[in-house]
Amino acid sequence: METRILWKTLVFTAIIFISGVGVGIWLDSMRVAELEDMMEKMSFQSEDLRLQTLYFETFGQSMMYQAFQNYSNYSNFCDAAIQQNLIFGDRVYEEGLRIERYEAANRLLPSLIAQKKKYVILNTQFWFNSINLKKMCNANYSTLIYFYSHYTQSMDQDVQSKVLLDLKKECGSRLILIALPIDLDITTIDAVKNQYNITETPTLLxxxxxxxxxxxxxEDLEKILVC
Known part of the structure; x- marks a missing residue:
């Protein structure tokens, strides 16, 4: 009798365990599918912004010449380009927070890491585009790049992330905050690491x-950024 009860208990426990695993896999699949859809939309918007900047660079001389005759056209173009870039930046920022929540649920899921890499590449493109627009249009914002480790967690990184999130809320669109992991084997990030000699985390640029x-x-960051 006791043996039969024990077997029933084991079978019931196994069913619950398998069901839990199945639900977990389903939730992970849903998260990845949502990220894939989001990345596709953001990739299109990123390419559109890059094309806009390329247009500016390609026809820059003629546009500068026209600017002396019709300053409003030149100014309007810059205002629109900067505004669209900032809107995209806010979206990148919000989606980054969503990825962090998904990572907390399953940090090592291979398909999730693949989406994280795509996100990092989009984020880097956004950074480069912001630099170009700032030079060409004298945009009035600061860039703050947060280099961190994806695989090696630390108390300093956790605290730094919270400090930067609070700072971003205070500064709004006057601060472009971009978080870049240094250990996801992304060639462009490796090049940036070498250029600025990024050897530890957290590091801010x-x-x-x-x-x-x-x-x-x-308070030390506020002295430099002046939001």
């Missing part, structure tokens, strides 16, 4: 000029 290694206090 402000306006492509000021590098700050280790955990940074909010």
């Amino acid at each position: 402000i306006n492509e000029e000021i590098k700050m290694e280790g955990l940074q206090k909010r």
Whole structure:
């Protein structure tokens, strides 16, 4: 009798376990599918913004010549380009927060890591586009690049992330905050690491000029950024 009860208990436990695993796999698949759809839409918007900047660079001389005759056209183009870039930046920022939530549920799922890499590449393209627009149109915003480790978690990274999120909320569109993992084997990120000698995390890069290694206090960042 006791043996029969034990077997029933084991079978019931196994069913519950298998059901839980199945639900977990289904949820992970749903998350990845949602990210894939989001990445496709963001990739199109990113390419559109890059094409817009390329247009500006290609016809820059003629546009500068026209600017002396009709400044409003030149100014309107810059205003529109900057605004669209900032809108895309806000979307990138929000989607980054969503990916973080998904990572907390299943950090090592291969398909999720693949989507994370696509997101990082889009984020890097957004950074480069923001640099070009700032040069061409004298845009009034600061860039803050947060280099961190995807695979090696630390208390300093957790604290730094919270500090930067609070700072972003305060500064709004005047601050372009971009988080880039240094250990996902992405060639462009490796090139940036070599250029700025990024050897530890967290590391911050402000306006492509000021590098700050280790955990940074909010008040110290506010002195530099002036949001």
